[in-house]
Amino acid sequence: MMKAKTGKERIRALGAMSGTSLDGVDAAVVETDGEAIFGFGESDYRAYDREERKVLAAALGKWAGPEVDAATEVVARAHEAVLSRFEDVALVGFHGQTLAHEPRGRGTLQVGDGQALAERLGVPVVWDFRSADVEMGGEGAPLAPFFHFACARWIGAEKPVCFLNLGGVANITWVDPRVASPEVEGALLAFDTGPANAPLNDLLRARRGLDFDEDGKIAREGTVENGALELFLAEPYFARMPPKSLDRNDFAEMVGLVGELSDADAAATLTAMCAAGVAAGMAHCPEPPERVLVTGGGRHNPVLMEMLRVSLDCPVMAVEEVGLDGDMLEAQAFAYLAVRVARGMATSCPGTTGVRALVGGGTVSRPS
Structure with missing residues (x-):
């Protein structure tokens, strides 16, 4: 593996990510100087139980109020539980939980108190990664591209x-x-392509009490409703030039488009919508990629992966095939970004979030 020599001190940083799928908290260690990766350390996971997921789901789209307060307590409890299991880390990157994201409106909200977490863990915590980018005119997402x-x-x-x-x-x-x-200009282009697991997971929870379509079994039994797929692709979002970003529920009407379909046909159609959004997004790439490396929970869905391979003109593979951990890549990203923030380095740029200039987002809280 390639390892650059930068001359900066290496830091063993711990990152945590609680994503929009509302499944739980990933935590992982990265050894880095904020530029090169020198190694990956241990990782852990703390699932949200069903009641905690209900609390988080009830707070989605809200900016304040009792639902947000309840969600904040769940986030604090879950993160402290998993992060306290790690030893010998010098810095923590704490993303928190995104409840609302409206970069051209009210801003972005990730609940979680980094100062309180620093006190409990006894190490500096970097948090509130997105606000500075949004304040500078950026989308505030995605933030993993530098990693x-x-x-x-x-x-x-x-x-x-x-x-x-x-x-x-x-x-x-x-x-x-x-x-x-x-x-450097031309190094990166990043943006949200559309919904992925959220609409399908929400539909299956409502209809069957399932958290997700395990191994794509339900979708495999169904038939894609092409009319619903065409309506989905007619959304103005897909014609917008990147960078661009989405809130988790921006495509909530997708479930309505498949509301009259059987469970299997609805699952197949929602899965196809995810793949179609990715294919539409690939047209914006400055140059065709040599390969597409897939991370996140969706890579475990063989039906979705098959649809992507049919839709895209290059090899599509899980990141494990190149030695990375697709379950922990987002958590590792916030460990890496925490080091960059602590060292005053940029974490986003015009090509990743559309921000007007290089931005080093994030707040560093130290235990008293």
Whole structure:
């Protein structure tokens, strides 16, 4: 694996991510100087139980009030539980839980108190990663692209590659590893392509009490409703030039489009919508990627992966095939970004969020 020499001290940082799928908290260690990756450490996971997921779901789209307060307590409890299991870390990157995201309106809201977490863990905590980017006119998302650039270097990529994250929302990062650094124009393009797991998970919870379509079994039994798929692709979002981002519930009407379908046909159609959104997004890439590396829970759905392979003109594979951990990549990203914030380095740029200039988002809270 390629390891750059930068001269900066390496830091063993711990990152945590609670995504829009509302499944739980991922936590992982990265050894980095904020530029190169020198190694990946241990990882852990703390699932939300069914009641906690209900509390979080009730707070989605809200900016304040008792539902947000209840969600904040769940987030604090879950993060403290998993992060306290780690030892010998110098810094923590704490993303929190996104409840509302409206970059052209009220801003962005990730609940969680980094100062309180720093006191409990006894180490500095970097948090509130997105607000500065939004205040500077950016989308505030996605934030993993700078880490994806480091990953492309770490795996030894020599041509452009795409990282595709299939969480609640799907997003891609086009990376050109031939460029000197992620801040340089042309190194990165990143944006949300559309919904991924969230609408399907929501539908299956409502209809069957299931958290997700395990192994794509339900979708495999169904038939895609092409009329609903065409209506989905007619949404103005897909014609917008990137960078661009979505809130988890921006495509909530998707469930309505499949409301009259059987469970299997609805699952097949929602899965096809995710793949179609990705395919539409790939048209915005400056240069066709050599391969698409898939991370996030969606990569475990063989039906979705098959649809992507049919839709895209390049190899599509899980990131494990290049030695990365698709379950922990987002948590690792916030460990990496925490080091960049602590060192005053940029975490987003015009090509990743549409922000007007390089931004180093995040607040550093230290235990008293």
